[in-house]
Amino acid sequence: MRKKTAFFVILFSCTTLFSIAQFYKTSRTDNSFADSLTKIVYDFKQNFYPIQGKQLTSQVMADVYQSNVGIPGAAHCIIQRYHSEEDTTASWQAIMFEGEQYEEALKIYTNTIKQIKKTKLKLGESTHGTFTGEIEKPDESASFTVTPLRLDIADRDYKYFYAEVEIINNYDGWEVHLNLHNKKNDEEQY
Numbered sequence: 430m431r432k433k434t435a436f437f438v439i440l441f442s443c444t445t446l447f448s449i450a451q452f453y454k455t456s457r458t459d460n461s462f463a464d465s466l467t468k469i470v471y472d473f474k475q476n477f478y479p480i481q482g483k484q485l486t487s488q489v490m491a492d493v494y495q496s497n498v499g500i501p502g503a504a505h506c507i508i509q510r511y512h513s514e515e516d517t518t519a520s521w522q523a524i525m526f527e528g529e530q531y532e533e534a535l536k537i538y539t540n541t542i543k544q545i546k547k548t549k550l551k552l553g554e555s556t557h558g559t560f561t562g563e564i565e566k567p568d569e570s571a572s573f574t575v576t577p578l579r580l581d582i583a584d585r586d587y588k589y590f591y592a593e594v595e596i597i598n599n600y601d602g603w604e605v606h607l608n609l610h611n612k613k614n615d616e617e618q619y
Contacts, residue, residue: 461501463548468498469521469609471552474586477508477519496521500607502537520610525594527604531569534603538567538596541607542576545592550582558582560592573597577612589613 472479482495485507496506503523510519526537542564550558560578567574573595580590593608 462544465498465500466545466548467550467552469496469500470550470580470587470590472498473518473521473590473609474552476517477521481508496523499523500525503607516611518611520608522609523607525605525607527602529602531598531603534596534605535567537605538574538576538594539564541605542578542594545578545594545607550580552582552584552587556582556584558584558587567596569598571598 469477469480477496480496480498482497485493485495487493488509491509491511494508494510496508499506500523503525504527506521506523508519508521525541526534528534545560546562548559552558558581561581562576562578565574565576575593575595578592578594580587580592582590589611591608591610591612593606593610593612595604595606595608597604597606
């Protein structure tokens with residue numbers, strides 16, 4: 430009888446410790462996501478120059494650079510500097526998922542949006558904010574879906590700043606992107 434009791438006490442203790450460890454692991458992951466996102470958003474004010482790495486292969490419309498700060502779970506992160514005289518701001522992008530499984534892409538898409546929305550940004554002594562917006566529900570038959578999240582902050586430099594999470598169906602499978610950039614409405618002029 431004592432052996433059974435001892436076994437259940439040990440089993441209960443191990444289960445409890447494992448649950449606590451998973452809780453702290455989740456909290457730590459969330460904190461590293463929030464810390465990275467805060468750093469990237471903060472450096473937007475300086476057009477992402479503080480986190481710009483080496484130049485990669487350029488495109489016709491933009492120069493592409495490696496980002497020295499990434500988001501946990503991202504395959505790679507880049508900064509794009511467009512060849513535009515009207516808008517000289519750069520954009521930052523992370524590839525959060527590349528693969529064939531729609532269910533996995535959908536999970537990453539949804540989780541990325543949730544993590545962005547629960548991040549409390551501290552961008553200075555008195556500048557705090559969060560991203561707001563409603564999730565766009567993807568349809569597996571659609572080629573892409575985008576959820577725009579606007580930065581809700583009382584700072585003129587971030588007036589048109591958005592985080593956009595995209596789920597894209599391309600020829601090779603699915604991709605999930607996180608884009609951080611200025612985005613003015615079509616009616617507004619630069």
